[in-house]
Every structure is written in structure tokens, then in C-alpha cells.
Amino acid sequence: MAFLEIRNLEKSFGKVSVLKGIDLEIDKGGFLVLVGPSGCGKSTLLNSIAGLETITGGSISIDGRGIDGLHPSKRDIAMVFQSYALYPNMTVAQNIAFGMEIRGVPKAVRDKAIGQVSDMLQIGHLLDRRPSQLSGGQRQRVAIGRALVRDPKLFLFDEPLSNLDAKLRVDMRTEIKRLHQRMGTTIVYVTHDQIEAMTLATKIAVLKDGLLQQSGTPAEIYNNPANTFVADFMGSPAMNLVPVAVHKNGSGVAISAERDNLEPLVLTVPNAPAGLAGHDGGKVIFGVRPEALTDRDSADRNARNIAEGECLIEVVEPAGSDTFAVTRLGGKQVTARLRADANVAAGQKAKLAFNLDKAVFFDPASGQRIG
Numbered sequence: 001m002a003f004l005e006i007r008n009l010e011k012s013f014g015k016v017s018v019l020k021g022i023d024l025e026i027d028k029g030g031f032l033v034l035v036g037p038s039g040c041g042k043s044t045l046l047n048s049i050a051g052l053e054t055i056t057g058g059s060i061s062i063d064g065r066g067i068d069g070l071h072p073s074k075r076d077i078a079m080v081f082q083s084y085a086l087y088p089n090m091t092v093a094q095n096i097a098f099g100m101e102i103r104g105v106p107k108a109v110r111d112k113a114i115g116q117v118s119d120m121l122q123i124g125h126l127l128d129r130r131p132s133q134l135s136g137g138q139r140q141r142v143a144i145g146r147a148l149v150r151d152p153k154l155f156l157f158d159e160p161l162s163n164l165d166a167k168l169r170v171d172m173r174t175e176i177k178r179l180h181q182r183m184g185t186t187i188v189y190v191t192h193d194q195i196e197a198m199t200l201a202t203k204i205a206v207l208k209d210g211l212l213q214q215s216g217t218p219a220e221i222y223n224n225p226a227n228t229f230v231a232d233f234m235g236s237p238a239m240n241l242v243p244v245a246v247h248k249n250g251s252g253v254a255i256s257a258e259r260d261n262l263e264p265l266v267l268t269v270p271n272a273p274a275g276l277a278g279h280d281g282g283k284v285i286f287g288v289r290p291e292a293l294t295d296r297d298s299a300d301r302n303a304r305n306i307a308e309g310e311c312l313i314e315v316v317e318p319a320g321s322d323t324f325a326v327t328r329l330g331g332k333q334v335t336a337r338l339r340a341d342a343n344v345a346a347g348q349k350a351k352l353a354f355n356l357d358k359a360v361f362f363d364p365a366s367g368q369r370i371g
């Protein structure tokens with residue numbers, strides 16, 4: 001049995017159904033990241049676990065024990081909010097120790113716990129300050145410290161980094177990952193930042209409109225997205241999604257993408273998924289990530305199935321470590337990720353290499369991946 005189990009969870013606000021039968025679990029010591037666009041129900045799901053929202057249907061259990069009817073304070077969960085929610089009139093040390101004080105933990109034990117977490121979070125020199133005298137990153141560390149000293153069964157983080165500037169966000173992300181590795185705690189973490197999700201999670205759950213689209217390891221979600229929504233949402237730049245026609249071709253399958261003022265680009269797919277042949281004569285969506293669409297020099301040397309095609313480059317975007325080249329296929333803008341020194345120019349043709357080992361295909365009507 002998983003440590004946290006969510007079964008057929010439903011939540012409505014009046015007539016509005018916000019969570020529509022969520023099934024999800026995470027093992028002890030796992031790091032579950034809930035990700036999805038604004039309004040998809042991430043915070044409502046987190047608040048339901050915390051007990052800050054009363055669920056409409058389904059069940060939640062931690063360590064084999066149903067928690068649906070329990071008051072938030074009895075769930076043994078600590079939550080870190082985006083807004084930090086520190087007490088402004090208390091010092092950092094008092095903020096961290098407040099929960100313990102209320103529970104009657106002796107001062108010597110409290111002081112020891114404050115010392116341990118402040119060392120870990122490098123806030124020992126700030127213990128006498130008030131929140132107004134701290135930077136955003138320091139406040140966030142205090143909020144995390146306050147959660148850590150409780151030593152709960154489960155940590156919930158609701159977009160804890162979204163008030164921080166870009167650089168600090170990346171630093172704190174590493175800090176949170178390090179804490180998780182060191183302490184082996186079980187975490188459920190909400191973000192709408194897909195890079196944060198990829199880097200932190202042992203398991204990602206992608207939500208849209210109150211429905212779970214897919215859950216799996218970051219690699220599963222990235223390499224084998226269940227549908228076009230997940231494919232488009234995870235990854236930056238996003239996966240290229242190109243409408244193509246399908247033709248059976250001897251023992252294999254060929255796909256062709258329309259182009260303005262050029263012959264269609266035809267690629268033979270030797271390793272096509274079994275379901276693709278069933279679309280013979282019809283259209284599917286061909287998904288290829290920018291890094292699987294390169295020039296020959298940059299192409300993955302281990303790739304077994306590479307198909308090359310001449311493409312007209314519309315825009316070249318140098319990005320320091322890579323160069324992005326934009327072309328157009330099937331009426332869609334398509335991004336290739338080339339080496340920084342790639343020899344391409346806007347308005348000229350370039351031979352692009354498609355790594356078909358990494359290609360995925362989707363049904364155009366349902367958006368579901370073709371297996």
C-alpha cells in the first residue's frame with residue numbers, strides 16, 4: 001500500500017465540480033509534484049489533503065489510515081504556503097518554535113530543534129530578526145524551517161517559490177531537493193512551473209480541468225506523454241506537434257507533412273508504434289521534441305532511426321549553449337535544437353535530422369497517444 005493514497009477524490013464548490021475523481025498515490029519518501037495550468041485544481045487537491053477543504057467524495061489515507069474526517073491539526077501534516085504565512089510580530093526563532101511551544105514541548109528540546117533546522121537552512125544568523133527584516137528567500141527558508149521542526153508524516157508545499165526572483169528560485173529549488181534527499185521526507189508539492197516539476201519530482205501528476213491527465217516519473221511524462229496536452233505542457237521549448245498524413249509503406253509506415261511552397265516532407269518511420277498503421281490514409285499528430293530534431297552533427301549518436309529532411313529555416317535564435325532554428329511543417333511552427341555553432345541562417349534551407357526513436361504519435365480527434 002502506498003504511503004499517501006487518494007482514491008476517486010471529488011470536490012465541488014456548490015454546483016461547480018473542481019476535482020473530478022482523482023486517483024493518485026505516492027510511496028514513503030517520494031516527492032509528488034502536482035502540475036497544471038491555473039485553475040486546474042492543484043491547490044484544491046493540496047488543501048483537501050491538508051483538511052483545509054472538505055471533500056465531496058472519495059477518500060484520502062496516509063500510512064494506511066483514512067484521514068477524511070480528521071481535523072487539519074490531527075493529520076500530522078505540515079504545509080508551506082506561497083505567502084510564507086509567518087507571524088510578523090515574532091522573531092524567526094519564535095516563528096519556528098511556535099507550534100512546538102503550543103504543544104508544550106520543553107524549551108531545551110525546542111532550542112535544539114531550532115538549532116538543527118537553522119543550521120540546515122543556513123538561517124542561524126537571522127534568528128532574532130522579525131519577518132519584515134528578511135528577504136523573500138530568507139522568509140521562505142523560515143517557513144520551511146517551521147514546517148521541518150514539526151517532523152510531520154507529510155509535507156505539503158503550495159507554490160513555495162513563486163514569489164522569488166528567477167535566480168533565487170533556482171537556488172531554493174536546489175535547496176529543497178537537497179533537503180528532501182537528506183531527510184527522506186514525503187512531499188506533495190504544487191507548482192505551475194514545469195521545470196520545477198521535472199527537477200524536483202520523483203513522480204509528477206499533470207492535472208487539467210480537475211482531471212488527472214497522467215502520473216509517472218519525470219522521464220515517463222517527458223518521453224511518453226499520454227496525450228497532446230501533457231506533451232505540450234511539459235518541456236521548454238514545448239514538444240513540436242505536427243499534423244501529418246500516414247501511408248503504409250511496405251513493412252513500415254511513412255508520414256508526410258505539408259509545407260508552404262515546398263514539396264511535403266516525407267519521413268519513413270521504421271519503428272512505428274503498432275497503432276500507427278491503423279491510421280493509414282488518415283492524419284495523426286507527430287510529436288518530436290526540439291532536441292530530437294537537430295542537424296546531423298548534433299544528432300544523438302546512439303539513435304538507431306534518424307531520418308533527414310531539407311527544411312526552410314524561418315528564424316534562428318542563438319541561446320548561448322544551443323541555437324534554436326524555427327521551421328514550419330504541417331502549418332505549425334517547429335523548433336529544432338542545434339549546436340551553438342550550427343551553420344544555419346534564416347531564409348535558407350538546412351538538412352534537419354529527426355530522431356525517430358524519440359517520436360511519439362497522437363490521435364488527432366482524442367489527442368491520446370497512439371501505442
Ligand SMILES: Nc1ncnc2c1ncn2[C@@H]1O[C@H](COP(=O)(O)OP(=O)(O)OP(=O)(O)O)[C@@H](O)[C@H]1O
Pocket residue numbers: 013016018036037038039040041042043044045192
Ligand atoms: N472557495 C471556492 N469557491 C468556488 N470556486 C473555487 C473556490 N476555490 C477554488 N475555486 C475554483 O476551483 C478551481 C480550481 O482552483 P485551484 O485554486 O485549485 O486551482 P489551481 O490549479 O491551484 O490554480 P492556480 O495555479 O491559479 O493557483 C478554479 O476554477 C477556482 O476558481
